[in-house]
Amino acid sequence: MKTKVTLPDGSVRSYDGAVTAMDVAKSISEGLARNVLSARVNGEVRDANRTLPEDCTLSLLTWNDTDGKATMWHSSAHVMAEALEALYPGAKFGIGPAIENGFYYDVDLGDRSIGEADFAAIESKFKELVAKKLTFDRKEVSKADAIAYFTEKGDEYKLELIEGLQDGQITFYEQGNFTDLCRGPHIPDTSGIKAxxxxxxxxxxWRGDEKRKQLTRLYAITFPKQKELDEYLLMLEEAKKRDHRKVGKELDLFTFSERVGAGLPLWLPKGAALRERLINFMKTAQEKAGYVQVATPHIGSKTLYETSGHWEKYGKDSFQPINTPQEGELFMLKPMNCPHHCEIFASRPRSYKDLPLRLAEFGTVYRYEQSGELHGLARVRGFTQDDAHLFCRPDQVKEEFLKVIDLVLLVLKALDFKNFEAQISLRDKVDRSKYIGSEENWVKAEQAIIDAAAECGMKTVVEYGEAAFYGPKLDFMVKDALGRKWQLGTIQVDYNLPERFELEYVGSDNAKHRPVMIHRAPFGSLERFIAVIIEHTGGRFPLWLTPEQAIILPVSDKYLDACAHIAGMLKDSDIRASVDERNEKVGRKIRDAELAKTPYMLVIGEKEAADGTVSVREHGQGDLGSMSPTAFADLVKARIAEQLNGRVAEKEHKTN
RNA sequence: GCCUUUGUAGCUCAGGGGUAGAGCACUUCCUUGGUAAGGAAGAGGUCCCGGGUUCAAUUCCCGGCAAAGGCUCCA
Incomplete structure (x- = not known):
């Protein structure tokens, strides 16, 4: 018998008799064999020490492969479980998978609990086990034997998992004193786990069901080198430094108050001004794109939300209605702006010539979020959407999508997001019972979205079954500077609300027609959006957006008048600048301005005061030399113009 | 809402059964200094809130509230 193995580079190797992936690795090089964690055999990830089929394609997986990492983390989860069993006898185990960064194990400790103080003991037990160079032995077992084993052990979680499995497909893995129900694969032995x-x-x-028992989930991570663990921990520190809650406090952008209430952000002057700039940026862009601005109140009659259907669907999980003292009328804090906008559409007869009608409002909405769900500005109970609703004819959907996509791209460019993709959410391919709206309209709209995205040349993924019951949608996902994913802007088609509000327009045929409604919010919400740009930029906002564009630093208070004069000139050029009038040395003022992430520092001393120049220092770059105030203003304006056209980003990246 | 952790000066944090500390920030004074921290003095606290144990609680216990990390949910 011969075993024929095709490697990823296309080369074919032939072996006498039965071989394992590990044998193949050894035949290539000892070094490779030491690093092999698992193997992809005919597309399936398997243990490296399992016998290969006679004819197969083989990729040897190491720490450099996502699947190799996952194998090591999954094996690490088993070892951690063994450690836990040793430290907490009688513990019962749920599931212990590898995740994006590391792994976890869900465990039922009875009435015991684990706190951070216990981590060290778990880590040292883990290391002790790993040092034994444990191997993972795969065993195929019958369902009856599997049930017998875990009945004996008294682990009802594993028994429940086994119940869902087919006899003949059940495998156990055993390492050291620990045997687990597991599909595998696992690493050859634990010697590669160094940290x-x-x-x-x-x-x-348990099983993500809040009605069932809550287990203790322990998150951990392992690495083949101590240095890599150190680097990972350092990266976590970096992310912490960029945390928008921390940066927001440092830069005086916003705050929270217990007395005002959890999840209700208070915008400080600098943050509020930054918000205003974002709003004005969007307003200007929307005006150019043919939107009209409307304004609606923060509450609406409960009847409004009964009409929209929101009361029935979300009423229980909303802030409860408020009532009037005399009449007992019920009002809801508005959870969304669309019902109000529908009423604006319905306020008078509409002609097809009026369409598309684009109603925009920076509308503040209030949604109840469970207390445990609140998170800085990213998840709040009161927030402002850059909301708009487009009422159009079915044949205008694609055109409107194209325009909205343009708007979103403008935003992403202005904020220096280069890494993003569009997710198109369509109907379930099979089950279409839950969707409202005619087949014809859905087909048309889904195609319109796909075409629009394609025309813009965006990186796109299509998800079937992810559409809302009322229409298909397109969401923008961005990756920030640390590679974390965020969902920002969204565009959604809605067939439901026009129906419920019985919206109509008169067509060219003089008959009544139902408009299509499109919800869209390029920022999503200002709160969340600002949280994302803070974490993306680490607080070093684009020049056009940043709270203070320049700070003027007198070398001594003899030059305060000269500074005031420069400040006035800059103000006339619409540049945001102030004078650091403190009785400190320039070195100190520079340090503080650098820490405050102020983009430009203008040093004014004897020389500058005499010849009317400014000595410019750029944040993070150092001294740029001196120039006239006008030249500086031009420099700032040119920078901003470039940023708003989206070109400066790439340039800056190269010089960095 | 649930689990784990945390709550001490404006901020970052130390401490601990006998009514409290540091650095930064702040105020005043000295200093007038040229590209990342000049010096000195001073002021500042309901130790998150409520209850219990104790001669005595900021510290220990219980219950709230808020925050952090998760789970669940999300128009």
């Missing part, structure tokens, strides 16, 4: 850290502990419902 381990328990990261956090949290509660997690």
């Amino acid at each position: 381990m850290k328990v990261l956090s502990v949290a509660g997690a419902y």
Whole structure:
């Protein structure tokens, strides 16, 4: 018998008799064999020490492969479980998968609990086990034997998992003193695990069901080198430094108050001004794109939300209605702007010539979020959407999508997001019972979205079954500077509300027609959007957006008058600048301005005061030399113009 | 809402059964200094809130509230 193996580079190797992936690795090089964690055989990831089929394609997976990492983390989860079983006898185990960064294991400790203080003990037990160079032995077992094993052990979670499996497809993996129900694959042995850290502990419902028991979920990560763990921990520190809650406080942008209430942000002057700039940016762009601005109140009659259907669907999970003292009328804090906008559409007869009608409002809405769900500005209970509703004819959907996409791209460019993709959410391919609206309209709209996205040449993924019941949608996902994913802008087609509000327009045929409604919010919400740009930029906002564009630093208070004069000139050029009048040395003023992330510092001393120049220093760059105030103003304006056209970003990146 | 952790000066944090500390920020004074921290003095606290144990609680216990990390949910 011969085994024929095709490697990723296309080369074919032939072996006598049965071989494993590990054998193949050894035949290539000892070094490779040491690094092999698992293998992809005919597309399936398997243990490296399993016998290969006679004819197969093989990729040897190491730490450099996502699947290789996942194998090591999954094996690490088993070892951590063994450690937990040793430290907490009688613990029962749920599931322990590898995740994007590391792994976790869900465990039922009975009435015991694990806190951060216990991490060290778990880590040292883990290291002790790993040092034994444990191997993972795969065993195929019958369903009856599997049930017998875990009945004996008294682990009802594993028994429940086994129940869902087919006899003949059940495998156990055994390492050291620990045997687990597991599909595999696993690493050859634990000698490659050189560093381990328990990261956090949290509660997690068994099978994600809040009605079932809450298990203790222990998150951890392992690495093949201590240095890599150190780097990972350093990266986590970096992310912490960019945390919008921390940066927001440092830059005096916003705050929260217990007395005002959780999840209700208070915008400080600098933050409020930054918000205003974003709003004005969007307003200007929307005006150019043919939107009209409307304004509606913060509450609306409960009847309005009964009409829209929101009351029935979300009423229980909303802030409860407020009532009037005399008449007992019920009002809702508005959770969304669309019902109000529908009423504006319905306020008078509409002709097809009026369409598309684009109603825009920076509308503040209030949504109840569970207390545990609140998170800085990213998840709040009161927030302002850059909302608009487009009422159009079915044949205008694509054109409107194109225009909205343009708007979103403008935003992404102005904020220096280069890494993004569009997700198109369509109907379930099979089950169409839950969707409202005619087949014809859906087909048309889905095609319109796909075409519009294609025409813009965006990186796009299509998800079937992700559409809302009322229409298909397109969401923008961006990656920030640390590679974390965020969902920002959204564009959604809605067939439901026009129906419920019985919206109509008169067509060219003089008959009544139902308009299509499109919800869209390029920022999503200002709160969330600002949170994302803070974390993306680390607080070093684009020049056009930043709170203070320049700070003027007198070398001594003899030059305060000269500084005031420069400040006035800059103000006339619409540049945001102030004078640091403190009785400190320039070195100190520069340091503070650098820490405050002020883009430009203008030093004024004897020389500048005499010849009317400014000595310019750029944040993070250092001294740029001196120039006239006008030249500086021009420089700032040119920078801003470039940023708003989206070109400066790439340039800056190259010089960095 | 649930699990784990946390709550001490404006900020970052130390401390601990006998009514409290540091650095930065702040105020005043000295200093007038040229590209990342000049010096000195001073002021500032309901130790998150409520209850309990104790001769005595900021510290220990219980209950709230808020925050952090998760889970669940999300128009």
